[in-house]
Amino acid sequence: MSTSIALIALGAFLASAVEMVEALTIVLGVGVVRGWRSTLIGAGSALVVLAVLVAALGPALRYVPIGSLRLVVGALLLAFGLQWLRKAILRASGFKAVRDESEAFREEREQAAVAGRELRAGLDWYSFTVAFKGVLLEGLEVVFIVIAFGSAQRHVAVAATGAAIAFVVVVIAGVLAKGPLSRVPENTIKFAVGLLLTSFGCFWGAEGAGVDWPGDELSLLGAVGFFVVVSLALVRLLRRRRLVLVAARAEA
Amino acid sequence: MRYLRAFGRFWWSFVVGDDWLVAAAVAAAIGLTALLTHEGVNAWWLLPAAVVVALADSLRRESRRS
Numbered sequence: 144m145s146t147s148i149a150l151i152a153l154g155a156f157l158a159s160a161v162e163m164v165e166a167l168t169i170v171l172g173v174g175v176v177r178g179w180r181s182t183l184i185g186a187g188s189a190l191v192v193l194a195v196l197v198a199a200l201g202p203a204l205r206y207v208p209i210g211s212l213r214l215v216v217g218a219l220l221l222a223f224g225l226q227w228l229r230k231a232i233l234r235a236s237g238f239k240a241v242r243d244e245s246e247a248f249r250e251e252r253e254q255a256a257v258a259g260r261e262l263r264a265g266l267d268w269y270s271f272t273v274a275f276k277g278v279l280l281e282g283l284e285v286v287f288i289v290i291a292f293g294s295a296q297r298h299v300a301v302a303a304t305g306a307a308i309a310f311v312v313v314v315i316a317g318v319l320a321k322g323p324l325s326r327v328p329e330n331t332i333k334f335a336v337g338l339l340l341t342s343f344g345c346f347w348g349a350e351g352a353g354v355d356w357p358g359d360e361l362s363l364l365g366a367v368g369f370f371v372v373v374s375l376a377l378v379r380l381l382r383r384r385r386l387v388l389v390a391a392r393a394e395a
Numbered sequence: 396m397r398y399l400r401a402f403g404r405f406w407w408s409f410v411v412g413d414d415w416l417v418a419a420a421v422a423a424a425i426g427l428t429a430l431l432t433h434e435g436v437n438a439w440w441l442l443p444a445a446v447v448v449a450l451a452d453s454l455r456r457e458s459r460r461s
Contacts, residue, residue: 214425214429217425218421218422218425219410221421221425221442221446222410222411222412222417222418222421222422223409223410223412225417225418225421225446225449225450225453226412226413226414226417228450229413229414229417229450229453229454229457232450232454233454233457233458236458238457238458238461283409284409287409341446344421345442345443345446348421348425348428348442349425349428349438349439349441349442351425352425352426352428352429352432352442353428353429353432353433354428354432354437354438354439354442355437355439356439357439362439366443369443370443370446373447373450377450377451377454381454381458384458385458388461
């Protein structure tokens with residue numbers, strides 16, 4: 144297995160896992176309070192839409208010339224990945240709150256408890272729409288990553304398999320835990336996904352622009368290592384900056 | 396028209412996110428890389444360097460706001 148294929152599978156797995164943990168919290172919050180039938184139909188419908196998107200867009204992108212595809216996909220991945228990385232660095236340094244799945248679960252349950260009951264097509268419409276939207280919106284990021292990762296290297300199936308395995312793992316873990324997966328180190332995973340997206344985006348974006356990377360595919364590992372070092376240095380700098388700010392505020 | 400706007404807003408926030416300057420810097424750096432490559436310079440170093448500068452600048456601005 145080549146370096147890039149292994150990293151594609153890993154990136155899709157991690158991105159899917161972290162998004163599915165968030166979707167699971169929504170589905171559990173609604174299902175526990177309002178019942179499972181409509182909630183699971185909503186979540187299942189969203190999964191069907193996501194699978195259709197991957198099945199339709201993945202093969203269609205095969206007809207786009209690889210150079211142009213890598214340029215566009217690289218630019219999009221880079222812009223998208225830098226959002227993940229930026230937020231992960233801000234969370235790791237204390238400038239942004241870390242997502243708390245238990246708190247999100249509590250809020251979801253509270254909202255589900257006070258929402259009105261409206262029946263449409265034999266379904267509790269609130270449960271259906273909240274579960275559908277939750278899974279769809281969290282899943283769209285996964286679809287984007289799967290298609291972008293897969294198409295630029297012509298390995299959509301590898302990326303889709305990584306995402307599907309993550310989905311199965313999260314669902315099994317959720318069933319076993321009977322609650323939100325609050326012990327999953329979400330920010331660390333998001334950090335890793337941000338690093339992979341940024342590295343792939345950089346690699347393909349530059350390649351699409353006509354660059355020949357020294358060492359060819361091995362440069363990808365070099366890019367990952369480079370961004371790991373830079374990101375950790377930025378976390379350290381920001382932590383120091385935050386300590387100074389907190390001390391200054393305490394004095395004032 | 397309302398749906399089109401909402402659709403556009405969704406994709407803007409999906410791809411560009413909180414800091415449009417980062418996305419603009421990425422686009423400019425890729426454009427410059429293509430230009431240099433066209434002129435015969437193998438500018439593989441440009442994009443990683445631009446990413447570091449754009450990321451550090453964005454974090455600096457965000458930390459000042461907090």
